[in-house]
Amino acid sequence: MTAERSDTSVAIEDKEVTRPPRLAIDATGLMFWPPGEGLAGIPRVESFLINAALADPDPCVEVVAFRANEGRFRPLAPYEQDHVAAGGISPHHVKRWPGRRTALSQAFEAVRQQPWGKRDADRHLAKTVTNGRKGIAYQATRLLIRAYHLYQRARIRSGLRQDVPSQPAETERGLVLISHHILTQEDRSAVSGGAGDLAFLCHDLIPTLRPDLLGAGTGETRFGSYLEHLVRSGAPAFCASDEVGATLTDHMRKAGVAAPVVYRFPMPSILHETASRVGKTSRIETDEPFVLYCSTIEVRKNHILLARIWQQALDEGVKLPRLVCAGRWGWMIDPLRAYLKAHPELLQSITFTGLVSDEELIGYYRRASFGVFPSHIEGWGYGASECLDFGVPVIVSTAPSLIEATGGLMPAIDPQDQQGWYAAIRRMAQDHAWRSSLAERIVAEQHRPTPAAVSWAAIKAGLQASASRL
Known part of the structure; x- marks a missing residue:
C-alpha cells in the first residue's frame, strides 16, 4: 500500500x-x-x-x-x-x-x-x-x-509485605x-x-x-x-x-x-468474500422486486425520508417495490416510530427485518432490484459499497464518503431533498433500461470487491x- x-x-x-x-x-x-x-x-x-x-x-x-x-x-x-x-x-x-x-x-x-x-x-x-x-x-x-486480593492488601497494611509497585x-x-x-x-x-x-x-x-x-x-x-x-x-x-x-x-x-x-x-468486501467462499454471489431473479437499505436504524441513517417517500407514493397511487430495511433498531428513532404509528398502512409496503445473519443479508443483496442509502453523514457506508460488490445499483446521498465508497458511479441526491429522492426511486423502479445501465456501469468501470487480504x-x-x- x-x-x-x-x-x-x-x-x-x-x-x-x-x-x-x-x-x-x-x-x-x-x-x-x-x-x-x-x-x-x-x-x-x-x-x-x-x-x-x-x-x-x-x-x-x-x-x-x-x-x-x-x-x-x-x-x-x-x-x-x-x-x-x-x-x-x-x-x-x-x-x-x-x-x-x-x-x-x-x-x-x-x-x-x-x-x-x-x-x-x-x-x-x-x-x-x-x-x-x-x-x-x-x-x-x-x-x-x-479473597486473595484482600489477603494481600491486609499483609501490606500490617507491614508483613512491602508494597512495591x-x-x-x-x-x-x-x-x-x-x-x-x-x-x-x-x-x-x-x-x-x-x-x-x-x-x-x-x-x-x-x-x-x-x-x-x-x-x-x-x-x-x-x-x-x-x-x-x-x-x-x-x-x-x-x-x-x-x-x-x-x-x-x-x-x-x-x-x-x-x-x-x-x-x-x-x-475490505467482507460480506462478498463470505459469499464467494460458499458460491453465493450470482444474482437471483425474484417474482416480487424489492428495494434494499442495509443499515442500523438510527436518526443519522435517514429512514424517515424513505418512509415519507413510500407514503407519498401511496397517497398518489404510485406503486413502488417493497422497501426492505435490514438492520437492528438503534437510537434517536422516536420520530420514525411516531410516523409509522401515524401511517400504519406503510407496514404493508416497508419491512423492517431487525438483525439478520450474513447468510440472510447475502440473500437480500442477491435478490434486490436496487439499493438506497440516504444517510446524512458517513465515514464510509458499507451498505452502499456492498451493493456494488454484488452488482446492485444504488442511490446514495451526497455525503462525500458515500460518493467515494461507490466510486462516483451511482446517482447521488441531497439527503434533505425528498422530491429528488422520490423521482429517482420512481425512475429506478420503473425505468428498467436506466437501472440496467447503472448495473452495467458497475462492471464497465471495473468495480471489484476488495479482498480482505489486500x-x-x-x-x-x-x-x-x-x-x-x-
Missing part, C-alpha cells in the same frame, strides 16, 4: 524496516460483543482486523486487549482468542489453556503483582482459570481471587492499533495514560461534526478531544476513505494541532512504517 502524503500522509515505502516491530491489534471492543451475534459496521471491520492478525504467521503480529487495572495491553487469554476468532489461528499466535491448576497459580501471581486490582480484574482472572466458562466453578474462583515488563517497541471501544467507552485511560505507542482507526468524525445525530452522551462530547490527544502524541490514523482523512486533518488544523500521519487503506496487507504495511519511525 502507498499512502499519499501532502501534509497529512507518509509513503509507506519511505524507509525499509530493518528490525521487525511489534504490531498489535486491539480486541477490547469485540470482547464486549455477544458471541454468535451478527456483526455490522465498525464491529465487522474490527473483527476482520483481529482475525487477519490471528491468521497472520508473522510472529511480530499479535492480538491484545486493554487491562485497565494494569494500565496496559496484554495478549489475549485462550478463552478470549476463542471468543473473537472467526477462522484459523496461526500456530505462532494460538494460546493453549494451561489447565485449571496452572492457570490458578498464574492468577495468584498476578494478584501478588497487582494487589490493588479491582473487581474487573477478579472477573478476568477467574475467566482465565475456567477458560471463559461460567457457572459454579467460575463464581467460586472469582470469590477466591477476591510492580513495573511492567519491558516490551519490544511497536504499535497498538486501538479499537473504537477505547475511544468511546470507559477504557479511554489507554489513550490518556502511558499504555504505549498507539495508532487508531478513524472511521469517521461524526461525534464531533454532528453530535445532534448521536445524542449528548459523554462519549460524544469528548470524542474530538481524545482524537486531538492521540494526534498530538504522534499516533497515526488509518482511514478507509480519503474524505475522512481530509476531514480529520482539517479538524486538527482548526484545533491548532499539527497535521496527523494518515494512511488510507481499502475497505486490506490487511495495507494496514500492516502502514503499521510497520510508523513503528519503524519510533
Whole structure:
C-alpha cells in the first residue's frame, strides 16, 4: 500500500524496516460483543482486523486487549482468542489453556503483582482459570481471587509485605492499533495514560461534526478531544476513505494541532468474500422486486425520508417495490416510530427485518432490484459499497464518503431533498433500461470487491512504517 502524503500522509515505502516491530491489534471492543451475534459496521471491520492478525504467521503480529487495572495491553487469554476468532489461528499466535491448576497459580501471581486490582480484574482472572466458562466453578474462583486480593492488601497494611509497585515488563517497541471501544467507552485511560505507542482507526468524525445525530452522551462530547490527544502524541490514523482523512486533518488544523500521519487503506468486501467462499454471489431473479437499505436504524441513517417517500407514493397511487430495511433498531428513532404509528398502512409496503445473519443479508443483496442509502453523514457506508460488490445499483446521498465508497458511479441526491429522492426511486423502479445501465456501469468501470487480504496487507504495511519511525 502507498499512502499519499501532502501534509497529512507518509509513503509507506519511505524507509525499509530493518528490525521487525511489534504490531498489535486491539480486541477490547469485540470482547464486549455477544458471541454468535451478527456483526455490522465498525464491529465487522474490527473483527476482520483481529482475525487477519490471528491468521497472520508473522510472529511480530499479535492480538491484545486493554487491562485497565494494569494500565496496559496484554495478549489475549485462550478463552478470549476463542471468543473473537472467526477462522484459523496461526500456530505462532494460538494460546493453549494451561489447565485449571496452572492457570490458578498464574492468577495468584498476578494478584501478588497487582494487589490493588479491582473487581474487573477478579472477573478476568477467574475467566482465565475456567477458560471463559461460567457457572459454579467460575463464581467460586472469582470469590477466591477476591479473597486473595484482600489477603494481600491486609499483609501490606500490617507491614508483613512491602508494597512495591510492580513495573511492567519491558516490551519490544511497536504499535497498538486501538479499537473504537477505547475511544468511546470507559477504557479511554489507554489513550490518556502511558499504555504505549498507539495508532487508531478513524472511521469517521461524526461525534464531533454532528453530535445532534448521536445524542449528548459523554462519549460524544469528548470524542474530538481524545482524537486531538492521540494526534498530538504522534499516533497515526488509518482511514478507509480519503474524505475522512481530509476531514480529520482539517479538524486538527482548526484545533491548532499539527497535521496527523494518515494512511488510507481499502475497505475490505467482507460480506462478498463470505459469499464467494460458499458460491453465493450470482444474482437471483425474484417474482416480487424489492428495494434494499442495509443499515442500523438510527436518526443519522435517514429512514424517515424513505418512509415519507413510500407514503407519498401511496397517497398518489404510485406503486413502488417493497422497501426492505435490514438492520437492528438503534437510537434517536422516536420520530420514525411516531410516523409509522401515524401511517400504519406503510407496514404493508416497508419491512423492517431487525438483525439478520450474513447468510440472510447475502440473500437480500442477491435478490434486490436496487439499493438506497440516504444517510446524512458517513465515514464510509458499507451498505452502499456492498451493493456494488454484488452488482446492485444504488442511490446514495451526497455525503462525500458515500460518493467515494461507490466510486462516483451511482446517482447521488441531497439527503434533505425528498422530491429528488422520490423521482429517482420512481425512475429506478420503473425505468428498467436506466437501472440496467447503472448495473452495467458497475462492471464497465471495473468495480471489484476488495479482498480482505489486500486490506490487511495495507494496514500492516502502514503499521510497520510508523513503528519503524519510533
